[in-house]
Amino acid sequence: HKCSGSGTGKAPLSLRAVLIIQNWFRGYRARLKARQQYALTIFQSIEYADEQDQIQLCNFFTFMLENYKHIRKEEIELSQLTESKLDMMDKQDYVDLIDVPDSYQGPRLQFPLTCADIDLLLEAFKGKQILHARYVLEVLFETKKLLKQMPNFTQIQTSPSKEVTVCGDLHGKLDDLFLIFYKNGLPSGSNPYVFNGDFVDRGRNSMEVLMILCVSFLKNKTYSISYLQIHGKKILQTLEELYTWLPIGTIIDNEILVVHGGISETTDLNLLHRLERNKMKSVLMPPKEINKDYNTDSKHSKLGVTISAHGRIKASGLSSEHLPKHEWEQVIDILWSDPRGKKGCFPNTGRGGGCYFGPDITSKILNKFQLKMIIRSHECKPEGYEICHGGKVVTIFSASNYYEEDSNRGAYVKLCSGTNPRFFQYQVTDATCFQPLHQRVSTMENSAIKILRERMISRKSDLIHAFQHQDRRKSGKLPVSQWAFCMESILGLNLPWRSLSSNLVIIDQNGNVEYMSSFRNIHIEKPIKEANSALVETLYRYRSDLEIIFNAIDTDHSGLISMEEFHAMWKLFSSHYNLHIDNSQVNKIANMMDLNRDGSIDFTEFLKAFYVVHKYETMVKPEATNLA
Amino acid sequence: MADEKDREETAVAEFHKKIKEAFEVFDHESNNTVDVREIGTIIRSLGCCPSEGELHDLIAEVFTPGSEGTPHLHVPADAIEIVQIHSDSQSFLEEEEPTGYIRFEKFLPVMTEILLERRYRPIPEDVLLRAFEVLDTAKRGFLTKDELIKYMTEEGEPFSQEEMEEMLSAAIDPESNSINYKDYISMMVIDEN
Numbered sequence: 129h130k131c132s133g134s135g136t137g138k139a140p141l142s143l144r145a146v147l148i149i150q151n152w153f154r155g156y157r158a159r160l161k162a163r164q165q166y167a168l169t170i171f172q173s174i175e176y177a178d179e180q181d182q183i184q185l186c187n188f189f190t191f192m193l194e195n196y197k198h199i200r201k202e203e204i205e206l207s208q209l210t211e212s213k214l215d216m217m218d219k220q221d222y223v224d225l226i227d228v229p230d231s232y233q234g235p236r237l238q239f240p241l242t243c244a245d246i247d248l249l250l251e252a253f254k255g256k257q258i259l260h261a262r263y264v265l266e267v268l269f270e271t272k273k274l275l276k277q278m279p280n281f282t283q284i285q286t287s288p289s290k291e292v293t294v295c296g297d298l299h300g301k302l303d304d305l306f307l308i309f310y311k312n313g314l315p316s317g318s319n320p321y322v323f324n325g326d327f328v329d330r331g332r333n334s335m336e337v338l339m340i341l342c343v344s345f346l347k348n349k350t351y352s353i354s355y356l357q358i359h360g361k362k363i364l365q366t367l368e369e370l371y372t373w374l375p376i377g378t379i380i381d382n383e384i385l386v387v388h389g390g391i392s393e394t395t396d397l398n399l400l401h402r403l404e405r406n407k408m409k410s411v412l413m414p415p416k417e418i419n420k421d422y423n424t425d426s427k428h429s430k431l432g433v434t435i436s437a438h439g440r441i442k443a444s445g446l447s448s449e450h451l452p453k454h455e456w457e458q459v460i461d462i463l464w465s466d467p468r469g470k471k472g473c474f475p476n477t478g479r480g481g482g483c484y485f486g487p488d489i490t491s492k493i494l495n496k497f498q499l500k501m502i503i504r505s506h507e508c509k510p511e512g513y514e515i516c517h518g519g520k521v522v523t524i525f526s527a528s529n530y531y532e533e534d535s536n537r538g539a540y541v542k543l544c545s546g547t548n549p550r551f552f553q554y555q556v557t558d559a560t561c562f563q564p565l566h567q568r569v570s571t572m573e574n575s576a577i578k579i580l581r582e583r584m585i586s587r588k589s590d591l592i593h594a595f596q597h598q599d600r601r602k603s604g605k606l607p608v609s610q611w612a613f614c615m616e617s618i619l620g621l622n623l624p625w626r627s628l629s630s631n632l633v634i635i636d637q638n639g640n641v642e643y644m645s646s647f648r649n650i651h652i653e654k655p656i657k658e659a660n661s662a663l664v665e666t667l668y669r670y671r672s673d674l675e676i677i678f679n680a681i682d683t684d685h686s687g688l689i690s691m692e693e694f695h696a697m698w699k700l701f702s703s704h705y706n707l708h709i710d711n712s713q714v715n716k717i718a719n720m721m722d723l724n725r726d727g728s729i730d731f732t733e734f735l736k737a738f739y740v741v742h743k744y745e746t747m748v749k750p751e752a753t754n755l756a
Numbered sequence: 757m758a759d760e761k762d763r764e765e766t767a768v769a770e771f772h773k774k775i776k777e778a779f780e781v782f783d784h785e786s787n788n789t790v791d792v793r794e795i796g797t798i799i800r801s802l803g804c805c806p807s808e809g810e811l812h813d814l815i816a817e818v819f820t821p822g823s824e825g826t827p828h829l830h831v832p833a834d835a836i837e838i839v840q841i842h843s844d845s846q847s848f849l850e851e852e853e854p855t856g857y858i859r860f861e862k863f864l865p866v867m868t869e870i871l872l873e874r875r876y877r878p879i880p881e882d883v884l885l886r887a888f889e890v891l892d893t894a895k896r897g898f899l900t901k902d903e904l905i906k907y908m909t910e911e912g913e914p915f916s917q918e919e920m921e922e923m924l925s926a927a928i929d930p931e932s933n934s935i936n937y938k939d940y941i942s943m944m945v946i947d948e949n
Contacts, residue, residue, distance in 0.1 A: 141890055142890055142891060142907075142911075143911060143912060144887075144890075145886075145887035145888070145890040145891050146887075146891070146907050146908070146911045146912035147807065147912040147913065148879055148883060148884060148887040149884065149887050149888065149891075149907075149908070150807075150808075150908065150912050150913050150914075150915065151805055151807050151879060151913075152805070152878075152879045152884050153915075153919070153923055154796075154800065154805075154808070154919070155800045155804075155805040155878060155879075156944060156948070157919065157922060158796060158797040158799075158800030158801060159800060159801055159948070161797050161801075162778070162781070162797055162798070162800070162801030165781050165782060165797075166781060169781050468786065468787065469787050469789070470786075470787045564922070564925040564926035565922050565925065565926065566926055566944070566947050570947065608770070609769075609770060609773060612773075624777035624778065624780065624781050625777070626773060626774050626777050627774070627777050627778060627781075627801070
């Protein structure tokens with residue numbers, strides 16, 4: 129290590145001064161980096177916990193299927209009629225039903241598409257215009273048609289004049305896509321792209337991203353798009369079918385495998401080539417046998433169950449419509465697995481599906497199928513990409529600022545046989561990029577702490593119960609270790625609680641936590657005063673699940689459901705999630721929401737009523753700082 | 757007597773948990789190891805302020821050169837331009853030379869002792885201020901950008917370019933191109949608390 133005094137004549141005092149300043153700065157900078165890493169850990173851990181919640185939601189749909197008995201006969205017949213009629217309509221009739229008014233200012237697309245259409249669309253989206261539903265549907269229909277003709281794995285060959293660009297998760301970030309196209313050129317025959325999944329969900333412009341990708345695909349046919357996860361609800365049915373036709377992966381120059389998640393020790397490419405991918409209806413629920421007790425039929429979507437009639441939930445169809453279990457599992461592994469440094473293959477407990485695969489697994493599978501490298505996405509990386517397993521596995525992630533402004537860079541990789549892969553990084557910038565490090569870290573940290581506190585408030589009653597159980601002497605205080613233990617077990621998040629404690633709670637001179645102080649400056653706004661706290665918290669916690677369920681029940685998309693439907697659904701929900709909520713309380717709230725007294729509930733209003741109020745957010749800090 | 761021993765044991769247990777937390781946050785592979793280049797950050801995040809020299813010695817105590825480390829590619833600080841990396845002729849697919857990693861089992865006892873002995877205490881604010889004043893030979897209340905750069909990058913344990921840029925981005929007053937060190941220190945202290 130270098131430790132130089134300067135030349136002759138400098139007093140040792142100034143050298144000492146320099147060393148002091150350098151030492152202090154390095155300490156300060158390191159603490160900033162640690163805070164940044166803590167914030168990222170919070171974001172990631174909540175993201176994965178949310179993914180697990182999704183699985184619970186899907187289990188609930190299954191449960192609903194088996195138990196929902198609210199059926200009105202006339203409605204069934206009517207809805208079944210409309211359903212089958214829609215199914216039978218081919219694309220042209222359906223699309224022709226939709227009129228585009230003269231007043232529509234957005235882009236008008238012509239089929240078959242030309243370069244002009246892509247430019248038109250890009251310009252329109254840059255100008256924040258909206259594409260009319262008719263064109264959306266047409267694009268989706270055409271894309272589906274084309275995808276059907278493609279094999280499970282798209283084969284691409286590169287050449288010196290034709291490099292292929294692989295992009296990772298976009299998550300609906302339109303600005304990132306624009307930046308990539310700007311720097312790397314629009315997709316074309318000589319400039320092919322592979323988009324490796326997760327192009328939608330979470331980002332604000334999911335639909336636009338999807339449209340641009342589909343339109344580019346239709347125009348140029350030399351890409352592949354592989355599996356994705358969707359959380360959006362628009363035009364769900366067409367999208368569902370389209371997704372089942374997306375290829376599973378890509379193989380470049382017969383040596384590079386591109387898949388969304390990864391592999392497992394049992395990954396069998398031959399099997400994956402052969403299976404009927406469109407029968408992969410749901411990643412979240414394994415294929416079941418039909419239960420002959422209830423004579424219904426259904427369509428499973430990525431979310432679990434499509435509820436498509438008034439109050440009637442359709443159940444599992446013929447088993448030949450689904451993949452056999454072992455094939456289904458192969459696809460799950462491809463979509464959900466993550467590489468890790470530890471050797472071997474282990475269940476992926478973070479995500480609840482797929483596995484963690486080690487460098488030995490990678491070597492084994494690559495050798496088995498005579499491949500050299502795996503390119504995958506699925507995980508956010510601070511630099512936009514990461515190389516592991518001795519260079520054999522590359523993660524590429526293309527949504528910059530994914531968790532938060534400045535949380536990470538995005539990247540894409542360009543490949544050409546005979547040359548090394550080239551990585552390109554970027555970040556969609558805002559004014560924040562020019563801010564000094566400490567301000568950027570502060571912003572990110574505040575955002576992470578805020579969502580963590582919202583998580584806490586949604587479990588307030590359970591947390592207080594746990595704290596009080598530990599606090600025998602009823603002093604209102606607990607040692608940090610006990611506080612941390614309660615936090616982890618109730619919230620189910622594996623976070624560095626001791627390091628975060630000063631941001632979440634007041635700590636006294638002796639290092640004890642005043643556990644009630646977390647709840648002082650934040651509360652959930654109640655829709656009515658009489659609602660008790662436990663109920664309010666529960667409804668707040670499950671509000672996004674409830675929204676999905678309500679929307680599923682609300683088949684005419686009116687935003688309203690009947691009181692009866694609400695009660696029936698609520699009963700199932702609370703029993704499945706094991707909620708000990710006084711039903712009369714819920715009824716009271718529901719009655720208040722029925723503003724017109726016409727027996728129907730506007731559920732958007734119902735859910736909007738629960739929001740978290742953050743008062744003055746900074747905590748009062750104690751005098752002594754705990755340094756060691 | 758027994759009471760004191762109890763207290764020390766509890767203190768040690770608490771230190772262990774604290775160290776584990778700080779370590780885990782950088783354990784990206786969830787296999788109880790961290791890249792050796794992160795160890796300085798971890799130690800400093802626990803409130804200690806070793807010099808670069810002291811850090812180097814510490815690492816030597818706990819370092820394990822190995823083949824399971826995740827090779828990192830160093831990325832320039834420039835976050836705005838698209839940066840092209842790894843386009844030299846070095847074969848990409850060969851086994852990369854790992855930099856090494858630190859195992860938790862080795863790190864824990866060393867770090868616990870550091871915390872127990874209260875080694876590498878941080879610099880108090882007034883000492884820091886005094887240090888700046890020493891460098892400000894003309895007693896103007898500020899240092900020019902060039903002066904600061906010269907001191908920080910040519911003397912003592914010199915800053916890297918990245919470190920220098922980061923200090924300047926927060927410290928410098930763009931109009932005068934100088935650093936009012938008193939304001940700078942106050943600002944940093946507020947931010948930390």
